[in-house]
Amino acid sequence: MSDITEGTTGFPQVIILTIALFLSYLTVAMALPAIPVHVVEGIGLDNTWGGLAVGIAFLSTILTRGRAGAWTDRAGGRLTMQCGLLAYAAAGGICALTAWPVLTVAESYALLLVGRLVLGLGESLVLVGMMGWAIGLTGHVRSGRVISLVGMGMYGAFAAGGPLGLTLLNRTGFVGLMAVCSVLPLVGLVIIQFVPAIEPNAGPRESFWRIIGRIWRPGAAVGLQGVGFAALGAFFPLYFLSNGWPYAGLGLTFFGTGFVAMRLLCGHLPDRMGGARVAAISLVVEACGQYLIWLAPGPYAALAGALLTGIGCSMVFPSMGSVVVKQVPAQLRGTAIGGFAAFQDLSYGATAPVVGVLADHSGYSFVFLIGGVAATLGLWAAMAAGGDGG
Structure with a gap:
């Protein structure tokens, strides 16, 4: 083609x-x-x-x-x-x-x-x-x-x-x-052979680390969002089992339901409302979900927290990604996307071992307090990214 x-x-x-x-x-x-x-x-x-x-x-x-x-x-x-x-x-x-x-x-x-x-x-x-x-x-x-x-x-x-x-x-x-x-x-x-190629954009190049300097705020927002997902995936069943609650295996089901529903219903919102605004609202919802799991008196409240976490996490990556795409020239877009995705990769890779140490000392509920604090900090990063022109 x-x-x-x-x-x-x-x-x-x-x-x-x-x-x-x-x-x-x-x-x-x-x-x-x-x-x-x-x-x-x-x-x-x-x-x-x-x-x-x-x-x-x-x-x-x-x-x-x-x-x-x-x-x-x-x-x-x-x-x-x-x-x-x-x-x-x-x-x-x-x-x-x-x-x-x-x-x-x-x-x-x-x-x-x-x-x-x-x-x-x-x-x-x-x-x-x-x-x-x-x-x-x-x-x-x-x-x-x-x-x-x-x-x-x-x-x-x-x-x-x-x-x-x-x-x-x-x-x-x-x-x-x-x-x-x-x-x-x-x-x-x-x-994919049936899809036409796009000509690479000409223009001056920049180093990877210089581009990271441009996009670190939306990258930080998506990285902090990832803490809640990683914590839920790794420790939600153990949290339930430690409390003697039923339905320990349903955490990711509730998370995934909220996540996919938001992607289907709201995938157009970052382009219509602005990525920073959608990400900020999403991070508030995620933080509420994580805090609800942390304070949950029983399994139903915790499952509701998992659902809210999925709803909140869903739109942060595409919202902040749209900010990144608009912050860099077209000829730097691929490098910027690669660096942006690495923030989430690093968050997923580092969260489980780090919060696992904390869980050993403070209990599994403390893991979700960390997730809520991370999402709250991510709210600041998303708002700062919007202030940079997102």
Whole structure:
């Protein structure tokens, strides 16, 4: 397909990109529960090594966001996303080789880490490339709606991928699961061939850290928002069990219901009302949800807090993302998106171990007080970002 000018087409093409994103993120989600099982039962190591194999992919993603953004700015989102989908497919093949019986334990595990690192690189390239490409197709004035679609593709994949991954692991084994994880991105690669490319924007470049200096306020807002989600995902069931409450497994269900409903109903609001205003309102709702869980007298109040947390978290990333897109010139957009996404990656990666230490000393309810305080601080960051012109 030949290149076209930015903003000359619309959302049917973005839907195609979102489907490809969904297929690629299924490989991430399906592998999450399967990797620790394979490390323990297949390779023969303990849970610590299983956790490292899971986490190293996220580390790879964080470290490559900036490079993926710079590549998007120079080569275009289409090529970046294509390379990311190929990296996903390669990662599945590398991980499948770890079940080869002639390998030693050390060789199998080392190969698994290589596959997970390649997966993290693929995630960076696909997400940043797709957002840069999609915003180029629709124009930056509709960036909030585009980023909302991106989130729906990602979180939809996570919702479907976990159970599907375990089912495939049980029925086809680890090699069969990894084969599916290699094929799905290739399907995505085929369907995006029908979407036209966007010519990269010419203009002066800036260093990654200089761009971070431009966008750190919206980045801080989305990072502080992520504390509540990460805390809920990691500690909500333990909080219920420690109190002897029923329905410990429903926290993420209530969170996800609120999250998806807001994306479906309100994905257009950042473009219509302004990203900073929508993010500020969302962070107030998230903070109320976290404080409600912290003070909950019983399970129903805590589940209501999880629902409010999902409603609040839902629109912060697309709202602040629309601010970021409007704060930088078009030729720096990919790098800015990559740096912005890294704030949320870092928040998700750091929250669980940090608040876990606090939970050991102060109890599980204290975790959600931290989440509420973080969302309150995020409100200040969102308002400050709006004052910078968002």
